[in-house]
Amino acid sequence: MLSRLAAERATGVLLRERGTLYLADGEVVHAESPATPGLDVLFAARGVLDAEAWREAVAAAGARRRVGRFLVDSGRISKGALELCHLGSLYDAAYFALGPSSTPTRFRYGAAHWLGPVRPVPVAALERETVRRRELLHRIWPDPATDTAPLMRSRLAAGPSVPLRQEAVLGRVDGVRTAADVSLALGRPAFHTLVDLRRLAAAGLVTAAPAQPPPVPSVLTQPSDDPDVALLRRLRDALEAL
Amino acid sequence: MPGIDECLLEAMTLPGARGAAVVDWTSGLALGTVGDAPGGDHETTAAEAAELARLAAEHRAFAPAAGSDWSEETPVEDLIISNRDSYHLLRFVRTTFDSSVFLHLWLARSEGNLALARIRLGEMAGRLVLG
Numbered sequence: 544m545l546s547r548l549a550a551e552r553a554t555g556v557l558l559r560e561r562g563t564l565y566l567a568d569g570e571v572v573h574a575e576s577p578a579t580p581g582l583d584v585l586f587a588a589r590g591v592l593d594a595e596a597w598r599e600a601v602a603a604a605g606a607r608r609r610v611g612r613f614l615v616d617s618g619r620i621s622k623g624a625l626e627l628c629h630l631g632s633l634y635d636a637a638y639f640a641l642g643p644s645s646t647p648t649r650f651r652y653g654a655a656h657w658l659g660p661v662r663p664v665p666v667a668a669l670e671r672e673t674v675r676r677r678e679l680l681h682r683i684w685p686d687p688a689t690d691t692a693p694l695m696r697s698r699l700a701a702g703p704s705v706p707l708r709q710e711a712v713l714g715r716v717d718g719v720r721t722a723a724d725v726s727l728a729l730g731r732p733a734f735h736t737l738v739d740l741r742r743l744a745a746a747g748l749v750t751a752a753p754a755q756p757p758p759v760p761s762v763l764t765q766p767s768d769d770p771d772v773a774l775l776r777r778l779r780d781a782l783e784a785l
Numbered sequence: 786m787p788g789i790d791e792c793l794l795e796a797m798t799l800p801g802a803r804g805a806a807v808v809d810w811t812s813g814l815a816l817g818t819v820g821d822a823p824g825g826d827h828e829t830t831a832a833e834a835a836e837l838a839r840l841a842a843e844h845r846a847f848a849p850a851a852g853s854d855w856s857e858e859t860p861v862e863d864l865i866i867s868n869r870d871s872y873h874l875l876r877f878v879r880t881t882f883d884s885s886v887f888l889h890l891w892l893a894r895s896e897g898n899l900a901l902a903r904i905r906l907g908e909m910a911g912r913l914v915l916g
Contacts, residue, residue, distance in 0.1 A: 585882050585883065586882055588882060588883055589881055589882055589883070591881045591882055615786065618916075620881075620916075621786055621787075621912075621913070621914060621915055621916030622786045622787065622788040622916065623786075623787055623788050623789060623792060623912070623913035623914055623916070624880065624881060624882070624913075624914050624915075624916075626788050626789045626816075627789070627807070627816065627878075627880060627884060627886055627913070627914070628880075628882050628884070630789075630816050631809060631816070631884060634812070634814060662788075662789065662817075671828075672814055675813075675828075675832075676812060679812070679813065704845070706842075706843035706844070706845075707843070707860075708811075708843070708885070709843075729883060730882070730883050731883040732811075732883075734811075734812060735811045735812070735883075735885065738811055738812070739811075
């Protein structure tokens with residue numbers, strides 16, 4: 544479907560289970576996924592652009608769908624920073640959007656994103672990169688469990704050889720957070736987190752948390768008698784019998 | 786104000802420049818390329834250069850002495866590789882958001898000036914992010 548849309552130079556939005564791709568003249572200009580932090584989160588993480596700056600930019604240029612251009616022209620960010628960050632987030636969201644889907648894909652013609660074009664990516668390049676990324680993860684550590692499950696640290700102590708960026712990921716692993724939560728907390732592209740988690744899994748430092756067992760009926764778990772009390776009673780009885 | 790393309794085109798004005806790229810070293814993706822690549826394939830070159838950049842950025846042996854605060858930033862400035870006919874210069878780009886990006890410049894050894902290229906590439910990396 545995507546290659547057909549590219550061939551007919553379509554403009555609109557492709558809606559898939561795990562993300563959306565915006566096309567303009569058959570090229571991908573923007574991508575979003577619930578699994579990845581958006582451009583706003585990435586730029587807010589180190590205080591480059593706060594919520595107020597985004598509101599101002601969307602109010603000024605959202606209707607014209609030129610918010611990206613406005614941010615650069617008004618001096619809030621450099622053109623290079625916008626291109627690097629946006630391109631990174633586009634490939635990041637596309638990796639998840641183009642992943643396996645259990646719902647039908649839909650395309651809405653004509654829709655455009657308020658950010659406006661930054662650096663359009665050909666559909667073929669995006670699809671090729673998505674396949675390459677899947678293979679990269681598989682080469683590092685073939686078990687995909689850490690991609691989606693809640694994560695926990697193993698009992699192995701992390702040695703001094705854990706690189707800084709992996710250490711930051713490891714620090715956010717708490718038995719509850721998933722890879723997507725860790726990415727959001729760090730303001731870092733989600734695929735980067737998947738790569739670091741596979742490396743940490745390969746080093747035996749992180750595993751997927753086991754699924755919670757169903758709760759056992761409380762009748763079965765209540766002890767009929769406290770074993771310690773029973774032991775103490777037997778000891779007392781034995782002492783008294785001496 | 787330079788974007789990715791302007792930055793790469795400027796890199797190509799250096800004496801002996803054969804090709805240049807902006808690469809993400811976590812994924813191995815080339816975010817932008819210009820000129821030639823060794824073997825004619827920018828994507829393969831980017832993936833291979835990314836492996837090398839990752840090792841340099843992640844191993845503490847190459848970090849500056851303890852005490853300097855490089856938290857979450859790459860501790861290495863650049864990597865230089867030379868062979869019989871060319872130089873490769875990899876310059877890490879410090880960004881104002883979380884990233885793992887470097888500039889890769891491929892120079893012909895006969896015409897290239899490594900010292901000049903190293904200084905210029907550092908300036909370009911700074912301008913790319915700060916404008």
